[in-house]
Amino acid sequence: MAAVAVLGLGVGAAVAVDGSRWGARDPVTQCAAIGASTALDSNAVTALVRCEREQATASDELWLVEDFSVQIGAARPHKGREELMTMADSDTSKSVHSLRGAWTWVVCRDPKAVAYSGGDPARNCGQARVAKAEGACWVTSFGTWRCNMTGPAAAREVGYPPPR
Template sequence: MSTRVRTFAIAAGTAAVALAGLAFAGEVGARWGTRDPVTKCADITSKALPAQAAIDGLFRCAREEITYTDELWLVEDLSIKVGKARPHQGRNELMTMPDSDTTKAVYPLQGSWTWVVCRDPKAVKIGGGNPALNCSRAAVTKAQGACWKTSFGTWRCNMTGTTGPRTSNLPPPAPKG
């Protein structure tokens, strides 16, 4: 299978799962025994950098998902620090900041979070495991990224970093209510 076809198949599978997840809002996280992933991104169009809570939400929206392999990926213990605005570096940043408006400032980010990856409890049980211990955790302690304004006038924020060792057979995080 060519890389192009494989990439399309993965993207199509992810999109189908994401759409299915949106159709069952409120029931999605319950399937794994936890909260829903943040998949509905706010269209924040403010001229100034959004408030910290909005930045956290934009990051969660960029990273949380239900994968095509039927795993729920959540961001927990999130900490983001925002740096001073700097000019966009043009073509060098277009791959890491999709749809970015190259005439607008970029705000660098540093932070950390814990990945929580949960498998469907039914699948864990079928595999002989304890369905109440269907999640794993791994810390990302030194992440970097940016917040930027898109050419459509909305804000986006994302970071990446190296994941530390994974601890498995853990209960899912409690739903936030």
């Protein structure tokens, strides 16, 4: 996969994934229902972005978000089609919070496949820093918060142990 943060988007029903197959922590694949009346803080945004981004792919990779940092902008009106990103299920009558921040993609391969190709199965992950990410948090038509971010990733460096 190309080293661009927009990759790894999980679309469809969230399914719990067991990270132990990769020797890693479980990815956050099921979003908590955080009501629109709840004030957003960095912990809530971290959880909501992780559940949008983390996944096990069809190509047998585990994508995790680590070292996440975020700044949450003040509430502003929804811009409709002029938004930076698609805001699925958004209630356009509700305010949006712009986000900026950074994280490290950790992409793990099956340790058995790494060993088969001559690599160290205990170092089956690569890392790529997303240093200038942007995104937003919005209220859905179901009255819950949803957040997502995207940005360019640095070249992936390989040979890292999985996060636990």
